[in-house]
Amino acid sequence: MKVLVLGGTRFFGKHLVNSLLSKGHxxxxxxxxxxxxxxxxxxxRIIIERTNPNSLRETIGKHYYDVVCDNIAYCSNDVKALLDSLKCxxxxxxxxxxxYENQHLSTLEDEFEPDSHNLKWCSREEYPYAEVKRQAESALFQEYPKFQSVAVRLPYxxxxxxxxxxxxFYVEQIIKGNPMNLDNLNEQIGFINSAEAGEFxxxxxxxxxxxxINGNSIGTISLKQIIDYVEHKTKIKAIYSSYGLEGSYNGQESFSLDVSRASNLGYCFTELNSWIYELLDKYINMSSSTL
Structure with a gap:
């Protein structure tokens, strides 16, 4: 297939490109x-300005692609600027x-329905991140039904x-001895590895x-479990203080995404516990090497 990728030069976008190439696309x-x-x-490679409809018409609009993978559609205006010119x-x-407004463990796809959400044409700065992503999905499914479209919902x-x-952040602060202000130590949180996100x-x-469709590694983990592991591996105790640095996941309650829809289609996600501790070991080595 001829595949166009927007947002393919870093993080899981790079894994997506490498995965596509490995499949012969x-x-x-x-x-x-x-x-x-x-x-x-x-x-x-083509050079575009994502928010400029004229740029998109003169570049992407001149070609047909079997599939377009868009990692940088943040709002309804992003969707409109691209899809008005897109041929795929x-x-x-x-x-x-x-x-998902009410996140919880095993959140189902049907708990947000973009077809019925009140569509507003907006830029990225007009609403909080969660709402602009809702608007991006709403624009896609309400205004562009001619495309065979998928919205892949990923956790952290x-x-x-x-x-x-x-x-x-959590590994670094423990190793550096910096106090942390954390408000959700025992909440169970879902994640997906960047490589698996690209593969999915x-x-x-x-x-x-x-x-x-949801994507999520199987299982959840709490920050307390993560911190306990780092403490055990480094022999350094975490310091908690209301005056400490705010945790990067502060405010996040227990949640994960139900992946039955993907599983029923034939995709098997990895177990979170099969890779997250290896990742923490790498973070520990990274942070220790900076001391």
């Missing part, structure tokens, strides 16, 4: 031309678990290449399924 990556990549001559058979949007994506460093996006791009 012809990949084009669309960027602003500012981020370097290490794909060499394995991919084609299938469109895969990376969405977020944030679209983590990995050694996670530029947000949200999970790394590739897999769903190859299917015929349309609509929203």
């Amino acid at each position: 012809e990949v084009t990556i669309a960027t602003r031309g500012k981020a370097k990549d290490d794909f060499g001559d394995k991919v084609e 058979g299938r469109y895969v949007m990376t969405s977020s678990a944030s679209v 994506v983590i990995g050694e290449d996670d530029y947000t460093e949200r999970l790394y 996006l590739t897999w769903i791009a190859e299917q015929k399924f349309v609509g929203p």
